[in-house]
Amino acid sequence: MADQVAEAAPSSADDKPQAESDVVIETRNLSKVYRDFWGRQKVQALKALDLEVRKGEIFGLLGPNGSGKSTTIKLLLGLLFPTSGEALIFGRDSSDVGKNERIGYLPEESYLYKFLNAVETLDFYGRLFDMPADVRADRVNELITMVGLDWAKRRQLKEYSKGMTRRIGLAQALINDPELVLLDEPTSGLDPLGTREMKDLILRLRDEGKTVVMCSHLLADVQDVCDRIAILHQGELKELGRVDTLLTVKDMTQVRAESLTKEAEEEIRAVIEKHGGNLVAMENPTTTLEELFLNIVRDSDEKPGRRSTQDG
Amino acid sequence: MTFDQGIPDFGEWLFGGFVVSLIRVALLIVGGFLIGFLISSARRGPVEGFYSVSKVIASSVVDLINWSVPRTIAMAMLAVQEAIRRRVLIAFVVFVVIILFAGWYLDVQSDNPARLYLSFVLTASNYLVVLLALFLSTFSLPADIKNRTIYTVVTKPVRSWEIVLGRILGFVTVGTMLLVPMAIVSYFFVARGLSHDHTVAQVEAASAGDVTHEGETSFDSHHRHTFKMYSDGTGETDVVTSHWHQVTKSGDGDSAAYEFGPPIGLLQARxxxxxxxxxxxxxxxxxxxxxxxxxxxxxxxxxxxxxxxxxxxxxxxxxxxxxxxxxxxxxxxxxxxxxxxxxxxxxxxxxxxxxxxxxxxxxxxxxxxxxxxxxxxxxxxxxxxxxxxxxxxxxxxxxxxxxxxxxxxxxxxxxxxxxxxxxxxxxxxxxxxxxHDAPFIANLAKGYVGIWLQMVMVTAFGVMFSTFLSGAVAMMATLSSIVIGYFSTFILDVATGTQQGGGPLEALYRILTQSNVQVDLEIGQAPTSVIQGFDMVFMMFMRAMAGLLPNYSKFSTTQYVAYGYNIDGTLLSIQLITAFCYVFGVSLIAYYLLKNREIAA
The missing domain is CATH 2.60.120 (Jelly Rolls)
Incomplete structure (x- = not known):
């Protein structure tokens, strides 16, 4: 683990040349201590975090509740001020408002003005970017269609369900076509279908060349989309690296085969034993619940009204 | 009404009071940066201290350069939409209801009904609008921070300056949207309430000098006049309840008819x-x-x-x-x-x-x-x-x-x-x-400008307090600033000792022991010094507060309108300049408070 941290740290020598142009986010020794009214230390929410996020990657911040994921994102955005260390975005200090021109942010819950409707909401956020009226109108329509809220665009947000609010929240984060998207628990409150759409969208953003930083405690979501992850616990960085590398179990071999007979299975067991291996499991694989649910929904969309015949 | 408050000479005001105040404020700002420097030097050493203070100044300059009017307008529009969707325009309905029932409790037999009516409508508008500004301005930003809707705003390229100014502009727009109809309704209420005419009740021939006839009018609107007709066929009534009518005569003998004009002298601006x-x-x-x-x-x-x-x-x-x-x-x-x-x-x-x-x-x-x-x-x-x-x-x-x-x-x-x-x-x-009399409507409008300026200042103070206090506390703080502002003359009198009876602690002691304000405290040297020592510190504080906060009573020109005096251009300019300076200064403080606030903490 130690060497992995070192690899990401800015001090690392062989990272330097390419990092200069490609580094989107850089934190140096970033720490945050929450204090109470009298200035007494309450919680050390983040301890000396060194991170580097490069252009075009999907970076996941992973950890249980209260591990410092949201604190990190808020420090990056300038919503919180670091106790020590610094956070640089596009090479600028996180307190610099100018950096926001190139950033999109979807907060933990979509904190939006409930008295506005979808069009007014997006129009308002578009104005904050000084977008000309015609560009703004086009962009608003485009985004509403993209998040699938055309049918409800004139309804006040207070009538929206949680999933719909989440979608409009995502739309506002993309209003300025940002280069860097920060997503705080992007899939919270979404149904499985919405979750999948969100994940597809995150991948699409990456394909468009944007950098995505997301934090989540839903491991499956992170596993599905992230290129690299950092695992935080109690404010400390515990693990950092590429998802595929981290998840590869080096001393385990998995064999998957179709249409094997009982005899063939016995034969394989024998081979493993002969080579001194230890058979851990041999069984019919299960799919993930997410896969199952999505299959049922897709099936039901094709043949409405019938109870699913999916076996599983 | 007397002019004892006085209308100062503009030049005297500008170079006497105003410039001195500006210099004091400038010193306060420099002092503020100095204190900031000292605090951060004590924490992290002088180099870091100097660095952080210059960083604050530099980033303010950057913010100013990047100030975008469209963004400010967007923030203002949001505030307006918020206020309207929260149905604040109800305040106008309240005003209309008060006006509708005013007839029940306004003294119809008053000696000067115009003064009464005008004082009433102007005071009602003033209180309602100031109260509205107080509630609107103090609860909005804390609610935004509490609901975290502010997160999606401050993570856009919005400067704190634009948030502060947008809020103030938005609420002022809402207040204006209420005040203008109030002013129009007030005018018609007063004009209609006072307009009346008379018919002739009795008339008899007279021959005193130029006067050909004398008579009495009918009893209308709770009064009657006597009138005199002159040989040229015109005449006039006497002055009753501060007005009179012109009389014209047509026809002769038994077929003579007298016609009374509208009341003169009620709505005027001397x-x-x-x-x-x-x-x-x-x-x-x-x-x-x-x-x-x-x-x-x-x-x-x-x-x-x-x-x-x-x-x-x-x-x-x-x-x-x-x-x-x-x-x-x-x-x-x-x-x-x-x-x-x-x-x-x-x-x-x-x-x-x-x-x-x-x-x-x-x-x-x-x-x-x-x-x-x-x-x-x-x-x-x-x-x-x-x-x-x-x-x-x-x-x-x-x-x-x-x-x-x-x-x-x-x-x-x-x-x-x-x-x-x-x-x-x-x-x-x-x-x-x-x-020559000035037009009354213009004078009424000027009276409403005074009310409007009070509203603008209350809004600015409310927004300023709401950048660092929660809604209810911000409201109390703003309310205190209003109360101190309205009574600042009295507070200054207490603070400077012009009002007898000592400071607050001494006064409290005197009330409890029922001792006269003119006798010395008879409790020995030490307790007296303790009480007076405490009072001295408190009175210095009172003096500073009353000196710093706007004296709202100087903006209340309702008396001028009600007593029928024209509001002088000098007075209006002084009000405008003073209010502008307060709004600017308070916005600047609000900007620094919001900019340096940890929004998500």
């Missing part, structure tokens, strides 16, 4: 032209002030009756172009009686107009006698053709008013009290020439 005042003592020698008759009211000083003592006003700009038919002189003299005399009768006095130029052809007019009406305005008409005293033989002959005006357009008005051992009291603004 324009006082003030002069400068000097005194002569009882021996006729020049003196700076008259006699002080006690602590009663040190604002005025007094001249003794039956002596050479005189109060002399010098008026400028008295030209035939300005006053072609002469002018009206309005007097608000006070009377101090050393013996009671006949209380029904006023105290006699005289006015003499004099030419300030000693070599003038005509030096003085004949004395115009009058009776001082205590506690009400007294109007003397000075006609163009006036009886003057001949320089050579002292005989009295017909002359022209403008013979008494010197080459620079100056004229002196000498007021003397005629009765021995009685005194007239006066201050500079008690006697003035009435210029």
């Amino acid at each position: 324009v006082p032209v003030f002069g400068s005042l000097r005194f002569k003592d009882r021996a006729g020698a020049d003196t700076a002030k008259g006699i002080n008759v006690g602590h009663e009211w040190s604002y005025r000083s007094y001249i003794e009756g039956g002596t050479l003592a005189a109060a002399i006003w010098t008026f400028e700009g008295v030209t035939p172009q300005r006053y072609p038919d002469g002018f009206d002189l309005e007097m608000n003299l006070r009377v101090f009686r050393t013996f009671k005399g006949d209380m029904e009768k006023g105290i006699l006095g005289s006015i003499v107009l004099r030419n300030p130029d000693p070599s003038a052809k005509v030096r003085r007019s004949e004395a115009i006698n009058f009776t001082a009406k205590e506690f009400s305005s007294d109007k003397q008409t000075i006609p163009k053709s006036i009886r003057v005293v001949d320089n050579q033989d002292g005989s009295i002959r017909d002359g022209d008013l403008f013979d008494l005006v010197d080459s620079e357009g100056q004229i002196e008005v000498w007021v003397q009290c005629g009765e021995r051992a009685q005194y007239y009291g006066m201050a500079e603004r008690d006697v003035y020439i009435l210029d």
